[in-house]
Amino acid sequence: MIKKEFIIDNLKTIFYALIIAVLIRSLFLQPFYIPSSSMEPNLLVGDRLFVTKYSYGYSKHSFPFSPPFFTGRIFSSKPSRGDVIVFKTPADNRTDYIKRLIGLPGDTIQFIDGDVYINDNQILKTIIIKNDQVSCGNKKMSVNTFEEKLTNGKKYLSSYRKDFSFKNSDLFTVPANHYFFLGDNRDCSKDSRFLTSVGYVHENNLVGKAQFIFFSSDYKIGYFLEFWKWHKSIKFDRFFKRII
Numbered sequence: 001m002i003k004k005e006f007i008i009d010n011l012k013t014i015f016y017a018l019i020i021a022v023l024i025r026s027l028f029l030q031p032f033y034i035p036s037s038s039m040e041p042n043l044l045v046g047d048r049l050f051v052t053k054y055s056y057g058y059s060k061h062s063f064p065f066s067p068p069f070f071t072g073r074i075f076s077s078k079p080s081r082g083d084v085i086v087f088k089t090p091a092d093n094r095t096d097y098i099k100r101l102i103g104l105p106g107d108t109i110q111f112i113d114g115d116v117y118i119n120d121n122q123i124l125k126t127i128i129i130k131n132d133q134v135s136c137g138n139k140k141m142s143v144n145t146f147e148e149k150l151t152n153g154k155k156y157l158s159s160y161r162k163d164f165s166f167k168n169s170d171l172f173t174v175p176a177n178h179y180f181f182l183g184d185n186r187d188c189s190k191d192s193r194f195l196t197s198v199g200y201v202h203e204n205n206l207v208g209k210a211q212f213i214f215f216s217s218d219y220k221i222g223y224f225l226e227f228w229k230w231h232k233s234i235k236f237d238r239f240f241k242r243i244i
Contacts, residue, residue, distance in 0.1 A: 037135035038183035048215040055209035082154030084210040103180025111169040124149040136188035161187040
């Protein structure tokens with residue numbers, strides 16, 4: 001017969017382990033899974049990455065289920081232009097999105113003839129790959145892939161459709177305490193250009209900064225438990241890849 005003390009000790013161990021896990025997830029590191037192609041070519045479907053929760057301080061969205069413990073942010077630190085950030089969408093304050101920070105409070109953003117302008121200054125683009133292929137949902141899309149350079153020197157890759165790319169937009173003016181985000185897969189991303197679904201993101205909605213990929217697999221080839229397919233499904237070359 002199992003002793004009562006044994007059961008209680010085990011329950012205590014599980015409880016303490018859960019508390020520690022929640023604290024680590026809320027205050028330090030949280031894993032996220034990439035479910036869409038909106039950040040290709042930099043982040044692929046199946047990538048699993050770590051996000052640092054302390055990078056920009058803490059809001060209620062730093063914790064599971066966004067409990068209303070407090071308002072605003074504590075230990076706040078401002079993000080830098082070009083950071084890849086996880087945030088809660090303003091539409092429901094619940095869904096996690098990951099995009100690249102392009103516009104800071106007070107900035108103006110506009111697409112003109114397919115180029116992005118920040119405060120009337122064009123983001124510099126250098127073509128890296130012509131006739132590249134990226135995903136958009138379950139389809140492949142023919143793109144040109146560029147290296148973009150922001151005014152603070154941040155460099156990253158972005159892809160634009162060859163046949164019909166997003167050309168022109170209204171002038172976006174980022175409100176105080178808000179940010180403007182874009183997906184690197186410019187023609188397959190729901191981001192701040194779409195004001196009714198994402199739009200400007202309040203600073204309190206920032207969850208954390210994406211830092212590095214710790215695991216990646218292709219679910220189309222096989223799920224993780226199908227170990228006999230690991231040699232084909234697991235993308236070992238993406239392990240511990242730093243996110244820029």
